[in-house]
Amino acid sequence: MNRGPALAVVGATGSAGAVLLQILSQxxxxxxxIRLVASARSAGRKLVVRGEETEVMALGEEALDGVDIAVFLVPEQVAAQWAPIAAAKGAVVVDTSAAFRADPDVPLVVPEVNPHAVRLRPRGIVASPHCVTLALIVAVGALHAEYGLSGLVVSTYQAVSGAGRAGVETLREQLSLVAGTELGTGPGDVRRAVGEDTGPFAAPVALNVVPWTGEPAEGGWSSEELGLREETRKVLGLPRLAVAATCVRVPVVTTHSVCVHATFENEVEVARAHEILATAPGVVLLDDPGAGEFPTPADAVGTDPAWVGRVRRSPDDPYALDLFVCGDNLRKGTALNAAQIAELAAREFRG
Known part of the structure; x- marks a missing residue:
């Protein structure tokens, strides 16, 4: 009988929860x-984990009693309410929402980059970064360890599943409206066909890209753009790192992509960058454009690593690299990183 720590998966019936249950079985x-927890309306459902059917419990204090580690895959407001309760009951909390990422008493952890930070949790909570940050941080962190990162300019190409099931449903509905038509050839024709209901997006996403994700923030930035900036700084321990991001939604179901311009304190070489990335944990290097080999969301979806390609030294700056990164936003971008953090915390219970 396995006498390891007791784990609660809070939000087990959501998209990220389904992926986490797969990971726990793999x-x-x-x-x-392993205790599965969700909202009251999902209580009583049975889900399979480790090959066994397990009944879902309603989120409440009883569901958190006796838990050693609790992974929260729930909206920010739910995590803000219940994560401190789980921590007060003695659980190590791993939260994937934005509720605690900026809290100075909550470590923001990417196990390939700063695993030691898991133990530094005065509130009993460990936060996992946003899925966009996680798409790039493993590759950028490996390069930083060699060259010393001094600045980032990034553009993201974010899948609709980053907006939840509503985002995926919106894209599929819009695609059904435009399929087999000549739409996309005249000004405003896609918007007229889709109508005013654009779901969780500010504009139609089918046959389009939408240069906005998140909520309005100071200076014309979005909350996700500024969040990527602050999260990258926190994970890498570089509080003054220069970061500028433009976040864009694209008609891809799952897997975020990021175009990265990174500047360093030391001169870079592509051959050495290839060596670093080829051996970095959690990274797959695919970089032979002449042979048509470079990462795309269609290749990276459903896989764990960050896929990296198009690695180039800037033609105008020997201290800068440009690269393209793809990462599944439901796996490494959410569920896998949470599982890795939980597994690090589980080591503390061995004895």
């Missing part, structure tokens, strides 16, 4: 009881 089994 990874080495370090857990004792």
């Amino acid at each position: 990874h080495a089994d370090v857990w004792g009881e």
Whole structure:
């Protein structure tokens, strides 16, 4: 019988929860009881984890009693309410929402980059970065360890699943409206066909790109753009790192992509950058454009690593690299990073 720590998966019935249950069944089994928790309307459902059907419990204090580690895959407002309660009951909380990422008493952890930070949790909570940050940070972190990162300019190409099931449903509905038509050839024709209901997006996403994700923030930036800036600084321990981001929604179901311009304190070489990336944990290097080999969301979806290609030294700056990164936003971008953090915390219970 496995006498490992008791794990609660809070938000087990959501998209990220489904991926986490797959990961728990695929990874080495370090857990004792696995308790599945969701909203009251999902209580009583049965889901399979580790090959066994497990009944979903309603989120409440009883569901959190006796839990050693609790992974929260829920909206920010739910995490803000219940994560401190779980921590007060003695659980190590791993939260994937934005509720605690900026809290100085909550470490922001990417296990390939700063695993030691898991133990530095005065509130009993460990936060996982936004899925866009996670799409690039493993590759950028590996390069930083060699060259010393001094600045980032990034443009993101974010999948609609980053906006949840509503985002995916919106794209599929819009695609059904434009399929087999000549739309996209005249000003405003896609917008007229789609109508005013653009779902969670500010504009139609089918046959289009939308240069806005998140909420309005100071200076014309979006909350996700500024969040990527602050999260990258926090994970890398570079509080003054220059970061500028433009976040764009694209008609891709799952897997975020990021175009990265990174400047460093030391001169860079592509051959050495290839060596670093080829051996970096959590990274797959695919970089032979002449042979048509470079990462795309269609290749990276459903996989764990960050896929990296198009690695080039800037023609005007020997201290700068340009690269393209793809990462599945439901796996490494949410569920996998949470699982990795939880597995690090589980080591503390061995004895």
